[in-house]
Amino acid sequence: MTLAATFSAGLFAQDLLNGISLGAVFALLGLGVVLIYKSSGVLNFAHGSMAMFSTYIYFEISRTFGGVPVVVATLMAVAFGALLGAGMYLAVFRRMQEAGLLAKVIASLAVAGILQGTAAFLWRNATQARVPQQFPEGSLRIGGVGLGHQEIGTIAITIFVGVALILILRHTTFGIALRATAQNRTAAKMLGVRETRVAATSWALGGGLAALAGTLVIPLAVLTVYSMIGYMVRGFVAAVVGGFVSLPAALAGGFALGAAQESLKATPLEQLSTVFAGLAVAALLLARVERFFALDQELRALQELG
């Protein structure tokens, strides 16, 4: 019924571009997941729900206060996401520093459930919710391919935010403190790193990134309680590229994942596209990719999980 899968350079290029814009969202989520993991050892299954809830806040703001400029509403949603993230840490995960990975996963699933249940109840009458784009309608076309303004803007913002985060981690006190904690908690605490503050800030950044991802991608789709789950799983894959500890790798990995996943669709291998994320993860993990990114102590710490 479909046309035979043939290779077409034009389609491939277009899919590649689509993939890069999708990959930007994966990268944003992956960065947040890495930050959260580095600071508190939590594999955050509530990441997608955090993004979803913040996007619903964006929806509510733009629906109720019609005069508010879209950019302001977005920033408010991101701020909400940051507060949500910090709040989640302070209320729940701060008390679980000594717990194993399993307990943390369950706790994050529980939080995800609470967020989903609450959002489904609060916005039970807002079926098929749509949110406004931050960038103007229309697209930029060059030759036979093009990308919407919203997508281009998402890519640009992601690169900007990603690079900024990498620099923060490298040069600021906070960044150094975070890396120290991730390497060796005990030593870091002895050196005076305030673990709670570092973790709360990391969670705030993670929540803000999740909110940013949601508000940038949902305008192109429909907002439901489950909208962000698929993206979150891809975000995990992006994080895996960096062994869950490297931000630059997560950033690049997200883009690479999106590009590869989408461009496969224009090749005879299009059937593999849907499972590409899975195969990529399998390959990365089996190749022990974390060796390239984790220092010895981090690796040992990671191996003590569960």
Add this chain to the structure above:
Amino acid sequence: MFEGDDTPMTTSRSRFRSARFLASATALALMLSSCALFQPERVALRSTSLETLPPTPLGPGAAAGSPGAAAGPRTVFQPGSSGFAGGKPNYASNDGVTADVIRLGTIQPMDGPAAQLGRPLFRATQAYVNDLNARGGINGRRVELYLQTACFTCDDENKLAAKALVEQKHVFAIVNTYMNTYAFSSALKYLNSVHVPLIEGWSGVGDENLVWGSAQSPWNVYYTVRNTDAVVVYARWLDAAITKWNAVGKLPSGCAQHPYWIGEVYLDTAQDQRRTVEFANVWASFGADHQVKSQQAVAAEEEAVTRMDSYVSAMKDAGACAAFSATNATMVFGMQAAKRQGWIVPWVAKSAWGRAATDNCGGACQGGFTDNNGWGWPEISTPQMQQYLRVMARYYPDSTNDAQTFGGWIGMMAFEYAAGRLGADLTRRDLMPILTGLHNFETGIGATINTSPDDHLGMGATMMLQICNNRFYRVSNWLSAASRPPSSITSPCGWGYPA
């Protein structure tokens, strides 16, 4: 054992001992429970009449699939006119029916992504029941509506919800539950086995549905436009649109040679596939110059969001001069992609009737055509439509009118009509032949319904709508497969080409 830690060790002999006690206990328990074990299951239907239904429909026989207002008597139904049989019954005649009460059940996804389906359906059903009771009920019996929430994709929840309604709430029938999903197949099997009717006034799919198709049973019915009729309507409309566009030279350059080359884009599901194939067959039957040059299957709704540019490019590169979309997502995102690429062509879609097309298409959907699936349209001015609007506004003032609320209303109208005709002796076995044998049944809200034992779908006509200036305009009357499109369009967007 309850420690949650390593369990203490015991010696093997004491384990053997436990096993012996266990074995004797089992034997004892089996003996005790043998009364339950060997009892036949109580069947919900207490009626002593035969389980099988008579094969012939009531009323003068009508050819199956006769579209629109065929020859023969019409039944115009207005809610409130039940009481044909007259007299208040004074004995219970069926499970779920007593002298004073008829119990109805409905299973809806009230949460999750499918809540946009379940909540409106529930609202319409509940509002109808409230109004029905205020009018005195059906032959003096008031209706009690029982809801069971079930997640749309949870097979086991759906089955338990069906069981709870039938075995615990003892409902007479289930209404307005979307049965055409694979996650409902288990529950549907159960309902068919206990002969509990399911009357659904809304469904997104027609006869191409493969779940219900193979499980089609005299015990369930839903009302929607038949696919084989609908695709003819869409094809004729697209043909007319192309002709008009071509006459004023608004088709893309290069199309003057082959204006009737089209592309189809659809979601890669069984029902969309069938619709696409049937449309292609009809299109080809219009002439050798009518060709489908490209068929694009979109793997998932997600892809409709991210990848539509590729699908549209493919259609454009194949030389298509117009597009048929088998479902709403591919139209909404397809027209946006088409606008990005500067491919301005006529579009016709099935069931893009929803806010995604008007609120969020960003003007790209301007001029596109779709249909109302045979359900209502608020601007139809009939007494039934006014009654619907009034009652919905009364019980759910914030409710919007959409496909689900109209469909749910129609389902309840059919039920009230059929149950009302039976009077005191209201049985499931007698109810179903009426519902599957409706002949020229006018609801004043949707298309005329004609059902038969081979065809429980009913509607042979639909209405074309156009997206223009971020709202829907009705641009036709009821069109059946035999109808011709009008010669002019009454909306500000005309036939859809840009000025």
Add this chain to the structure above:
Amino acid sequence: MMAQAPAIERLAGQQPPAEPPVAAKSSPAAARAIAVAALFAAGLALPPLLLDSTWNAVLSLALIYALMGLSVVALTGFVGQLSLMPATFVGIGAYASGRLVTSLATPFWFAAPLAATIAVPVALVIGMIALRLKGLYLAIMTLVFANVVEEFIFTKPWLVGKGRVVDAPRPHLGGISFASDKNYYVLVYLIVALFLLLAYNVSRSRTARACYAVRDNEDAAQAWGINVAKYKLIAFALSGFLAGFAGALYAHWLESVPSGGQRPLFGLEFSLTVVFFTIVGGVRSIWGPVIGGTIWVVLVRRLLAGSPNGVNIAISIFGAVVLLTMLYRPAGLVAWIGDARRKLGRRGRWAGV
């Protein structure tokens, strides 16, 4: 040896000479066995006798979910491997059992164990991958596998047949039909009880002790000469078998199983649910999944299904309960029950009961 304790000594109120603390004592052991037997009998007989058909269906579903959770216990509770794809093996068992019964005319009594066995090699493959991955990475890997299998394998006609649903009729044995919910409940109860008994015995075996050593400190266990790989694979195989059998029971409970693809049944969400309620119940106890599964099916998903927002609220409340459990008693609800029993006078786990 305990049964032979002289009656005279029991009458005299004396305990027979105590074994080292690990052994059970005579009359408390008998009392315990009677209590267990009585509970077993009650669970078997009371629901069919006292409850209606729907509740029997609900409870049998809860038990099937408990068996799914038991597979998580076998893996995570015994050897500490965090796998987030139990539903995948449930799915394999479900489709296999249905196809065997309908397409290959296999009686259920062979089809179900066979279907469970089919899940084992797949589990072993995952197990071999697990040998190379630890903790977090294994979790991510299984997560993604769950997704992949659902989209790829559970849509393939050689597994799920050509129609969109796989039929799985209820079994019968001689003259007894298990089509009714009460009869099927009895069947499910017996099978699950058998598996619990099996798990109970396994949990006390030498194999299990080796597994616990691997779980608690893999490197140390390796140093003591325990073949870590072997015990991990054994656990994976057992886990796959349990989940596969649960899948067979689930398929025949539903009687009609839709294939995967557009609306996944045995996908990530199902897997996470099973892991979730098992951990909440207590992952290191065979009763954890029973408690968790029953709470999930009965309290969270069924009890409030009659109201428009009920299930939503139940999920949120359950989430809050889970959070509290994870914060204050991560061993799960079984541990809370253990605490309560201790407070009611039992003298701790070594005190002969």
